Amino acid sequence: MPREEALALVARLLDPEISESECDDIIEALTLGLRCPHFSDYLFFDHSPDASPEKAVDQALAYQPIAL
Template sequence: MSTQPPRRMPHEEAIFLVERLINPETPQDQSSEILTTLQQGLACPHISDYVFWSSDPNPTPEKVVDRAMAYRPIAF
């Protein structure tokens, strides 16, 4: 049994996907798929909040990804 954490999506790939997600020309169905891919690849359930509901009026894709990569679930 492996005790290693799940492998995370590379930083550059995540930034590319966030750029596509925030692009208004990206179709809705693709946006949903991108969001799911980001949530799974970054292991952060809050990525949509960081993109769409950030206190920063213009979050950069880099800031969004950095914040998502810093997320750590609370262990009980």
């Protein structure tokens, strides 16, 4: 998933007017599209002063699974 597409989905996700089911669908699409199981943690649980949607997307794009 391209960065711009992910940022557009994050903007929709952070809109307080969306339904819970739409929120779940967006989180699933981002997790699968970015291929990062930790995306929602990066977005919702990063309590650093420089936390932002852009930082969460960039972290997810940089994610590399561990080869077993």
